[in-house]
Amino acid sequence: MTSGNLSEEPIAKDNDEALTRLKGIADYFLLHNRGIYARYDDSVCMVEDAPQVIRRARGYAPYPISLPFRSKQILACGAELKNTFCLIKDEHAFLSQHIGDMENEETLEHFANTIELFEKLFRLEPEIIAYDMHPEYLSTKYALQVGLERGLGLIPVQHHHAHIVSCLVENKVKGPVIGVAFDGTGYGTDGTIWGGEFLLCDFRSFQRVGHLEYVPLPGGEAAIKKPYRMAITACPREMPPSLQGTR
Template sequence: AVMVADLEEARRHCQIDKAEEKLLMSPGSPIVLMKWKSDSNITQAVAPGLKYLGIMLPYTPLHPLLLKETGLPLVMTSGNLSEEPIAKDNDEALRRLSSIADYFLMHNRDIYARYDDSVMIVEKGIPRFTRRARGYAPYPVRLPFKSKQILGCGAEEKNTFCLTRDNYAFVSQHIGNMENLETLEHYVNTIDLYKKLFRIEPEVIAHDMHPEYLPTKYAKELADKEKIKLVPVQHHHAHIASCMAENGIREPVIGVSLDGTGYGTDGHIWGGEFMAADIKKFDRLAHLEYLPLAGGAQAIRKPYRTAIGYLLALGIGLDKNLPMFKYLEKPELEIIKEQVARGINTPLTSSMGRLFDSVAAIIGARGIIQYEAQAAIDLEMLAYIAPDETGSYPFSYEAHGGMNVIKLHDLFVAIIVDILKKTPEAVIAARFHNTVARMILETCQIISSKTSLNRVALSGGVFQNRLLLRIIVPLLESADFEVYTHRQVPCNDGGISLGQVAIANFSEG
């Protein structure tokens, strides 16, 4: 993100509407992602390939002094190594950051708690969180029910935890990805701090169903030690319950939960889920068809592997003229073919996030990522170049009992035809976004015809895609659906802990 001296300077770099101006100037002082002006003199290297720039205004007395001395916008980033907690103490900063920082500005005022900057967008006129931390956490979310004292341990990525009492849910600041002992230590210490701060002693602990997540292991150890009731919660149900809780809804909804990864009740990786749900329970009624991730986690880092695995599983020929082949050597292709054919390290997924990745790879937009969701973001940025495109791609449904499986063969064939016809990448990206919106609408209509539900809750990291959100909300509303989205917590995994505590409150046994 970039810090500038004042609103006038911010306007030189970004298009700012009234709602964004109000958010920038608010006491919370978040980073606000806004449309980047083409004549801004801030280098594209700050946010390569992106059409939005994160801007923040000074929020401590020190910041104006720094900005006055330099006379320039300042690129601001957290004082930590990637995936580690922020350095809190002077000695800790010198020890951990000396290899990457040239200078240190010390202070004699101790930091009591680690907080990242909050990150927000304004979409459909509504401020929405991408990351909820400084300036907002731990301000409580008011619940539509009186809650037991519960600890929700959150997800593995973009972790937050949540503690409840009475009608209030105290969602923590962004903790980060739970991938190392340093972050786990920060997580445990912050839980202890919140318990003291709000005088909460959990009588129930809720956790994600994934057995290998660090928060799951912590929950099980704590429950065993304290003899506390333990409630496992399915990841995508937690997304929908989170959206319902913050919107004050208790009646059943059609839940549309779209993200990259979540452990399913059948042991597969879910992520393209449609359900009839309330806060107590859910009934999965539709999902993207299961396809193999060639190489597991490696396919997430290298979306071209996801794309090749999908095409092989769908029986679609691998045309060597497809742009994605620039990313791999022949020996790797043979390995992927063998993996898919024999089912070796190819977990099945219904993930919408991986579908975005595979399309980005097939058209040659992004085959290898440097950060989470980069391929999907590139696809969104491309689609903005073709704003008037109204076309879309075909897909179909296959019924299995009460389940509708969304089949993707025709979609991929049509995209490949467009590629080989030299259709511009931007047009393909726009058509794909239109297709996903149609998929959501038509699936909700199918579920509504069976259940008579007309409320739709949208959750999961895919809805951080601003283009998709601005297409799908009016589309659903024009079809007479009431649409609920996130405002108080992120739609990504940063909101999972709120859903966990809501579900656990009504868990029986």
């Protein structure tokens, strides 16, 4: 038994929705007349001395996380893959359940509907929207559109800085610290793709003090899903004589 959804799509919430969307992958359906009010995936945890939450959803969200400072009311829209959003009020951060990969209309609709639900539940009216710097993320486009429509403040956030700040909050450290982020790629302040970052930072700002050497990224982000493209960048710029003229 697993969650009722297609890969990269949110869980089917209603019986009719399940019958329509899952008819190609399920042989039988066990239905119930009790409605589901909100979509929540299973949480995923790893326990080694203490629980480490890999995916924070059912059983955890939307229980608030305590912050070491007071804040204005903020909506933070998260990134593209394994998205979660966060609503902040005073010293409480209401982190959403796992939303999923923001790569299709169904997930974007789930994202927007859950934000609306959280705003009602916690009586929040964001003054500021924070968003990932990557201009092509659906979460970024949503933030910019809603921010302009509501006349809200807009704050871009660098991807790796956000990762390090989350570690500061979790460990109750104010900084400044030297933070090391090796969590995949993120859009950099210079318009290039960053990854493997050493940042001197605190909650508000950062200075990039070191990083892995830049390498070509054939096809842009397509190389992330097709690693053989990255292997090409490791080849010599000039082919050895034995291979010249061959295909």
